[in-house]
Amino acid sequence: MIPPGRVLRPDATMQDAVVSLAHDRGLALVAENGHLAGVLTTGDLTRLAERDPRFYQRRVSEVMTRAPQTASPEDLAGAAVGTMQNRGIMVLPVVSDGGAIVGVVHLHDLMRAGAV
16 A cells, blocks of 8 residues: 555646655655555656756656556456566556555565566
């Protein structure tokens, strides 16, 4: 489960996101009313910082991916690994059918558990 303080609001600044990205292994969840609105990655932050010297003032909603890949709580670990491999990503948000955030799954956690 994700601690509520670790989920960003779309109107949060990129300065807020830096802390979240550091704590949450490169993926920040963005939510409205407990439902996934998007994700932000360290790659997103890096690309923005390279082109905008005032990046820290930008809103998360300007940068986030609005329709990220996700996993369902019912998905098998192998399905999550397949999605990660096919999409070249390391972390997947886990959301319910209604879009409520349940948690995240990280490739390293799946490897540690022997799912890979």
